[in-house]
Amino acid sequence: MIAIRNLIKRGEDRVVQRFLQSHSPSPKRFVSRIDNDDEMFLFDLQVNKGDRTRTAIYYYTIGSRIFNSIRQLANWQFGGLQNVGTFLDFACGYGRSTRFLIQELPPERVWACDIYADAIDFQKRYYGVNGMVSVPDPADFPRSQKFDFIFASSFFSHMPESSFGRWIETLRNLLTKRGILVFSTHDVSLLPASVDVPPSGIYFIPHSESRTLDKNQYGSSYVSESFVTRVVDQVTGGEARVHRIKRGLVWFQDLYIVTRESNRDFTDLNFLHDSSGNFDSCRPEPAGHGTLTGWAADLNPGGSIKEIQFISSERVIQAVTPSFDRPDVAVFFNSPSILRSGWTCQLREDCVRPTHIIEIKVVNHKNQSRTIAYDTLKALLNRRSAAA
16 A cells, blocks of 8 residues: 555645646635545555556546536536535545535535544544544434435445445435435446346445455445336335436446435436546657547537647647547447547647646537646656546
8 A cells, every 4th residue: 555644735736736726616715635544545546656646636536527416416406506405425535526515515514424433524624514424334324414415426336235225225314305315336237248247136246445344344336227226116115216327427337316206307307427538648759749649538418529628828739639430438438429539639849848737628519628637748758547
C-alpha cells in the first residue's frame, strides 16, 4: 500500500490548484482536502503508480460526475436540489461527491453516513454536515430521521444476497412520503461470458478494494434487473416503483430509483449521460511537436461528439473531431454507432511548452463538455493512460 504522508490541500500542487479553480462551482468554498485514509484515493493512487496529481484530478472528476447524477435526479423529483429538505449520503466514505453536493445544498440538510467513524468525523469537520456512523446489520440502523433523498453509491455493488434486500427495506423505510432511494449496482453484463450467473440473478465474489471490511459481508456483487425488481417487490410488498438507468453512474454502474409512491411515473425522467472518452498516449515527434491520441463518444440516444478541444492558458489552441475507427471502444460499450470514435492531434512546440498545462475536453452536440485529461504536456508525454 502506498502511504500518503500529507493531506492533499489547495496549493500543494500547481496543476491540481489550477484544475480546482476552473472546475469547482465555488472555488473559494470548495473543500479540496483529501484524508490520508480515503480508500477511494488510495486505490486509484496504486493504479496510477503513485502519481498524486493525476490521482487527485481523477478523484475530483469522478466526484463531480457522481454529483451530476444526483443533481439530475433531484431536478426530476423535486424541481431542484434547493427543494430537498433532507439528504442522506449513505456509505459515502470520505465524501468524494459530498464535497460537490454541499456547494449547492446547505450542509445542515445533509447527513453523511458510513461504517468508518473516522470518515464521518472528517466530513463533519470539513464539510459541516450531519454525521451518522453505520452498522453491519441493517436491523440495528437508527430510524429516527426521515429523508427526502437517500443516495447509496457503490454500496449495493458490494452486498451479498443475504443483506441486499434487508438494506433496501431499511433505507426505503427512512424515506419521506415524496422521497426517493437511489442506489447503484454492477450489472451481470459486466461479467465475463464464461461466468455462470446463478438462477437467483446475483453473483457475489468475496473481494473488494476495502482494506479492513469482511470480504464475505462486503465483496463485489453483480445483479440482473430482474433480481433487483424481485427483491424490491418482496421487501415492499409490491408497494414501491423501481426504475433502472443503465450505466447511470459514471457510465459504469447502473442506477436504480425506488420510490414510496406506488404510482410514480418515470416517463418524464430525461437522464443524460455525460460524454465518454480517454486520452491514451502522447508521443514526442522529431519536428518538435507531440502527437496525442485517444477516443471520444456520446452514448446518449442520437448523441454525437462535436469536437475534442485542447486548451492551454484558458484558450482553445486546437480542436479535432473523431477521425478513425476504434473497434475496441465499440465492443466495450456494445455500441456499433460509436465505432468512429478515435482521435489524434498534433501539438506544435511553438503553441505549447512542456511545462504548460494542457486540458483535453470532449464536447458533444449539445455543447456539454467533460474533461478527460489535465496535466502538463511533459507529464502527458511521460505516461500512457488506461482506458476509462
